[in-house]
Amino acid sequence: MSNRKPPGGLSGLANPTRFLSLVNAVTPWLAGLTVLLIGYGLYLSFFQAPPDYQQGQTVKIMFIHVPSAWISMFAYTVIALSALGVLIWRHPLADVSAKAAAPIGATFTFIVLVTGSLWGKPMWGTYWVWDARLTSMLILFLLYLGLIALRQAIEDPVRAARATAILALVGAVNLPIIKFSVDWWNTLHQPASVFRMGGPTIDPSLLTPLFVMGAGFFALFTLLHLLAMRAEILSRRVHALQQIAVQRAAAA
């Protein structure tokens, strides 16, 4: 075994030890990049971006709200792809990725809902509107909660991995249908009269900070995901070592 050349490329990364060393090498750089991007983005959005002519200063909620929405959907994509990895290649690292991404995605979805409702109060005069977008975000949040709850309810780790992977894929198939049906529902019940995001398309002075913040949030998600994966791999190792110790103690 020891004299065999380690496989290179992506399949080499599938080895947890090599993955851990990569994470350790990348983390400081990624952390620095995240701080720089979000710091610059916050500077841009607070001091450079002009207040909107209609919304005033509250438009700045957008710089947290919209990137969080991107991440909340991106995280579900990561989970669904990892679920494919679990079910097709049965690789433990894919399950680590899926498990680590679920709480992060749920948190970003929660941030979207909270910031959206705080933005909604001054703009629409109410904290919650059953708008199609808000509703589908809320359902995405419920799907995340379901994933986390199912994982916690199953004790056997292999079964938990497969079951959550199946649920993630079922959710991924359903999400477009849910999105479509919620759009239909909203247009049927309430024409777009309460509020419209349209009107002026977003001005470049607001768009630049938004994209910087978006890049910063992507870096933040990657960083959190890698750190959570590292913590999960290490805790699984500790668990395995504990079981070996228990077996030794029982044998002695």
Add this chain to the structure above:
Amino acid sequence: MIRACLALLRRDLTLSWREGGAIGTALGFYFTVVVLTPLGLGPDLNLLSRIAAGMLWVALLLAGLLSADRIFHNDYEDGSLDLLMLGPIPLELAAGIKSLAHWIATGIPLTLLAPVLGLLLNLPIDAYGMLMLSLLAGTPAVSFLAAIGAALTLGLRRSGVLIALLVLPLYVPVLIFGVSSVSAATTGPGSPWSALLILCAISLISIVLSPIAAAAALRASQR
């Protein structure tokens, strides 16, 4: 093969009929929820007739979920699930047949009870036909999607609550198109048939896809 499938279907239906409790509980639950609604909202008949379709659908989803964990649970307890996995029928087909049995034993009785409850909620008379059609078209999706949740949570503690959390988000499209076909039949705008056809499509998709997911979940649970 077909004989084996029919035998499985007949066995499941006989079991749920002889047991009795499951159907009765679902019907009683449905009845109770609908009876409690006017007590909570006040006896205003105009208000009730406006929300009748939505209430009937929401209560039906909850009542269908109530018996969902029984789809695989009894077979899991007495070991016949192991025999099913070893037997000649592919597990996907077996999961589909068991979901079908759940639909016949739960979905159809609930559908038949719905118009009676519609009277209590002052549902407009011309909506009854569309209500029955939409319930008939939508309840297969309810049973087949519930089977995914039942298979995922097989043998877990508190599986009933967990099924609700897992499956209710998946019911959103069924609920929306079910209710909108009924309300389009009474108040408009638009024809109720488009919503009904989409509801049929959702049911057909879930009939095809959810046995695959349920069978995969069953295999994961039986390592």
